[in-house]
Amino acid sequence: MSFPVVHVWQQLMWHCDAHIVGNNEGLLKLKKAIDEAINSGKSEAKTFASDGEGYDIKVICIKDEETEYLAVSYTDEVAQEKSEKAVYPWDM
Secondary structure (H helix, E strand, O other): OOOOEEEEEOOOOOOOOOEEEEOHHHHHHHHHHHHHHHHHOEEEEEEEOOOOOEEEEEEEOOOHHHHOOEOOOOOOHHHOOOOOOOEOHHHO
16 A cells, blocks of 8 residues: 655755655645645645655745745755744744
């Protein structure tokens, strides 16, 4: 029995690649959540990591003018967000 697997690998820092990797079922759930967020503003896809642990991918569609203060999601310490005005997705 398969389950929807999706892994989201963030950028380490500027100009590094990000990766979304998943099986067919997982990527289709993510696609549906993206389509719903485009139409309604927010959605989520209930997925799993390859170890079977479940989690939700929150998908949020924002307006162009809202991108100015959107926090960067870089994981390397030298590139992490430093602005006090930064807006994070969990605050949206």
